[in-house]
Amino acid sequence: MKYSMPFGIQLPMKIWAILLLLGLLCPLGFSDEGDSPNKKLSQANFNKQLQKIQKDYSKKQEQIQSQLENAKTEEETRALIKKMPKPEETIQQCLALMKQSPNNKGIIKVSKYIIEISEDTLPESFYSFLLDHFAQSKEILPIIRDLASDTKSNSISFLEKILEKNPDSAVKAFSCYALALSLKDQIDDSQETQKKVAAYLKQIIKSYPGIQFQGKVTLAKQAESYLFEIEHLSVGQTAPNAHGTNLNGKMDQLNNYRGKVIVLDIWATWCGPCRAMIPHEREMVKKFKDKPFAIISLSADEDKEDLTSFLKKNSMPWTHWWNGNKSEILKKWNIQFYPTIFVIDAKGVIRYKNIREKALEKAVEKLLEETKESK
Numbered sequence: 001m002k003y004s005m006p007f008g009i010q011l012p013m014k015i016w017a018i019l020l021l022l023g024l025l026c027p028l029g030f031s032d033e034g035d036s037p038n039k040k041l042s043q044a045n046f047n048k049q050l051q052k053i054q055k056d057y058s059k060k061q062e063q064i065q066s067q068l069e070n071a072k073t074e075e076e077t078r079a080l081i082k083k084m085p086k087p088e089e090t091i092q093q094c095l096a097l098m099k100q101s102p103n104n105k106g107i108i109k110v111s112k113y114i115i116e117i118s119e120d121t122l123p124e125s126f127y128s129f130l131l132d133h134f135a136q137s138k139e140i141l142p143i144i145r146d147l148a149s150d151t152k153s154n155s156i157s158f159l160e161k162i163l164e165k166n167p168d169s170a171v172k173a174f175s176c177y178a179l180a181l182s183l184k185d186q187i188d189d190s191q192e193t194q195k196k197v198a199a200y201l202k203q204i205i206k207s208y209p210g211i212q213f214q215g216k217v218t219l220a221k222q223a224e225s226y227l228f229e230i231e232h233l234s235v236g237q238t239a240p241n242a243h244g245t246n247l248n249g250k251m252d253q254l255n256n257y258r259g260k261v262i263v264l265d266i267w268a269t270w271c272g273p274c275r276a277m278i279p280h281e282r283e284m285v286k287k288f289k290d291k292p293f294a295i296i297s298l299s300a301d302e303d304k305e306d307l308t309s310f311l312k313k314n315s316m317p318w319t320h321w322w323n324g325n326k327s328e329i330l331k332k333w334n335i336q337f338y339p340t341i342f343v344i345d346a347k348g349v350i351r352y353k354n355i356r357e358k359a360l361e362k363a364v365e366k367l368l369e370e371t372k373e374s375k
Contacts, residue, residue, distance in 0.1 A: 136165055
């Protein structure tokens with residue numbers, strides 16, 4: 001028996017079967033298009049593949065996390081941490097899915113997932129894909145918003161191109177915002193970088209005053225908070241006077257401590273890293289008790305009772321302020337995380353920010369020495 005091939009060519013059944021087994025032919029009436037990497041996926045298949053990628057990655061994480069919870073030694077813990085799945089392989093799987101169906105409605109969802117699981121950087125191929133397919137589309141807005149809340153060190157060039165090419169006002173506004181925060185988060189804290197950050201924030205305030213950020217808050221209002229931080233709370237600038245209510249209910253202010261080296265510690269009793277600082281702060285208070293030195297802890301707890309109850313159980317023999325968790329200082333000073341630390345010299349100048357432990361102690365020692373020499 002012979003089987004026909006295209007163009008009328010006939011082959012013996014034995015040869016035809018061999019070719020079929022080798023994968024060099026497809027039997028009539030069948031197609032391998034469903035598995036073809038070049039075939040655009042239906043929405044259902046696209047979603048199904050994305051869910052599988054996400055599930056596989058989560059499962060690997062959960063397996064290691066379960067083992068970490070049962071780890072009995074520090075060595076075992078460190079070994080397991082090293083086994084935690086890296087996101088690179090999963091990101092490449094997502095990129096392959098995106099390239100297979102570049103016009104799929106799920107592209108934005110995949111992109112957001114890539115940003116979510118990535119660490120400090122994103123693949124250049126990810127940025128290139130978005131520029132090729134979404135540079136002028138307003139659909140890219142959720143991605144730009146994510147890059148503002150989860151900054152990546154290599155996103156600057158991409159964001160600059162989006163700002164230049166995209167005509168949508170909201171996309172432009174959030175591109176400015178993401179650029180400002182990305183530059184702000186870089187290790188380089190030079191005056192030149194700060195000028196660039198301020199320029200992007202001012203552009204938002206001037207050109208996009210009506211763009212919504214969250215709820216009733218505009219992006220311009222949010223930009224104003226960061227601009228205040230850049231212009232008034234950067235290292236080298238005189239700290240603005242701040243007011244707080246002490247535990248006796250009396251108003252106090254930062255300027256009352258001029259002439260002393262101040263550690264302004266903005267914290268909350270529910271904050272683990274904040275609580276971890278307490279033993280070392282106690283040691284510093286004891287060590288510098290005869291020096292012109294003060295710690296001011298501004299609590300961001302919602303209820304004063306949470307603070308006073310905590311202080312009854314934990315010795316913290318220094319100045320405490322409580323203005324509530326929606327105080328003007330927290331808003332105006334744009335406090336984004338706890339603890340936030342300002343180290344202020346005797347002249348009222350901010351000299352260090354967000355340092356802890358030995359680095360904090362050494363900074364205080366240096367400033368106290370400067371105070372001594374200036375007398």
